[in-house]
Amino acid sequence: MALAIVIEQHGGPEVLQPREVVVGEPGPGELRLRQTFVGVNFHDVYVRSGLYDTLALPGIPGIEGAGVHDLRPGDRIGYVTGRYGCYASERLLPAALALKLPDALDDRQAAALLLKGLTVDMLVNRVHPLRAGEWVLVQAAAGGVGRLLVQWASRLGAQVIGTVGSPAKVQAARAAGCREVILYREEDVAARVAAITGGQGVDLVYDGVGRDSFAGSLASLAQAAAAHAHLESRTAAQPIVLRV
Numbered sequence: 001m002a003l004a005i006v007i008e009q010h011g012g013p014e015v016l017q018p019r020e021v022v023v024g025e026p027g028p029g030e031l032r033l034r035q036t037f038v039g040v041n042f043h044d045v046y047v048r049s050g051l052y053d054t055l056a057l058p059g060i061p062g063i064e065g066a067g068v069h070d071l072r073p074g075d076r077i078g079y080v081t082g083r084y085g086c087y088a089s090e091r092l093l094p095a096a097l098a099l100k101l102p103d104a105l106d107d108r109q110a111a112a113l114l115l116k117g118l119t120v121d122m123l124v125n126r127v128h129p130l131r132a133g134e135w136v137l138v139q140a141a142a143g144g145v146g147r148l149l150v151q152w153a154s155r156l157g158a159q160v161i162g163t164v165g166s167p168a169k170v171q172a173a174r175a176a177g178c179r180e181v182i183l184y185r186e187e188d189v190a191a192r193v194a195a196i197t198g199g200q201g202v203d204l205v206y207d208g209v210g211r212d213s214f215a216g217s218l219a220s221l222a223q224a225a226a227a228h229a230h231l232e233s234r235t236a237a238q239p240i241v242l243r244v
Helices: 042-049 109-126 144-155 168-174 191-194 216-220 223-235
Strands: 001-004 017-019 031-037 062-069 076-080 090-094 135-138 160-165 180-183 205-206
Touching: 017 031, 031 109, 031 168, 062 109, 076 109, 109 144, 135 144, 144 168, 160 168, 160 191, 168 180, 180 191, 191 216
Parallel strands: 135 160, 135 205, 160 180
Antiparallel strands: 001 017, 031 062, 031 090, 062 076
């Protein structure tokens, strides 16, 4: 038997209930993992609330963790999976998903950072290989993904501007490596970006906020700044007539 956190209906944190569960023996291509730490992500919150109706109830949420497996006792592994069941002291896991952890990374760090680290790696190395000197805007720079993104981008030599939602988060964003920090609830983000970059705008925007920040993100891009400058010069030179 293992101890798990089970949800039987969607709702607030009160629906998370401890239960004893039977884990069973691993089948072909599986291993049994004794978990030492599990990651808690916004995805889990959305699953619990019902915003993501992707977990059959009753069910065990969670998609990220770390621990010791049964094939080579003592080997520490971390993992990210689409197969729910992470909120438990033990679980079955496809062996192909197990990532052996280096000695420099403890279980707690792995459970907290693996999903976020893979996300940031995709953004800075695959979506757009980030180059030294590029201007970057990171929305929500003091959050989990945001702070790691700022650290990684700064290490690569990018000039990072971060936004945060409150004055209390400014220092965290600066400590992570932000060159400048903008309070996006109190300031015009695009105007501040233009002032910081000398009217150039940024080369990339990483926006983990969404609806409330999307317009400011678009307006902060270098292409938008160039288009705006072109429009102003055209307007000053001759009127633009739109015919319907």
